[in-house]
Amino acid sequence: MKQYNFIWLIMVVLLSACSVAPKTPDQSVYATYGTYTAISNTTADLLNQGSISKVRAVKIQGELQKIRPSLNIAVGLVSKGQPVPGDIMQTLQLAQTVLIEIQKELQRLSQ
Numbered sequence: 001m002k003q004y005n006f007i008w009l010i011m012v013v014l015l016s017a018c019s020v021a022p023k024t025p026d027q028s029v030y031a032t033y034g035t036y037t038a039i040s041n042t043t044a045d046l047l048n049q050g051s052i053s054k055v056r057a058v059k060i061q062g063e064l065q066k067i068r069p070s071l072n073i074a075v076g077l078v079s080k081g082q083p084v085p086g087d088i089m090q091t092l093q094l095a096q097t098v099l100i101e102i103q104k105e106l107q108r109l110s111q
Helices: 002-019 025-049 054-079 086-110
Strands: none
Touching: 025 054, 025 086, 054 086
């Protein structure tokens, strides 16, 4: 039961985060990082509960790993107060689209 409460908490946080669009590059970077982390953790929880197949969980983690290098660079730059290059911001914007789709899928699976 506690795991289900955790999943719902993550989903509420994600939905709240999506309702307030980031206005600055650093907000966008941190919002993407938060969504990335929540999806990673929720995928693991759903796998442990048997709500998602191992094959699908591995595919989701694979998608997350494609995003990780650019996200790491962006978080590092923002944490130092440095600007994030345009190409990395574009990559993160595309990543946000992927993350939203994965988030929707995980929401369906957790119901």
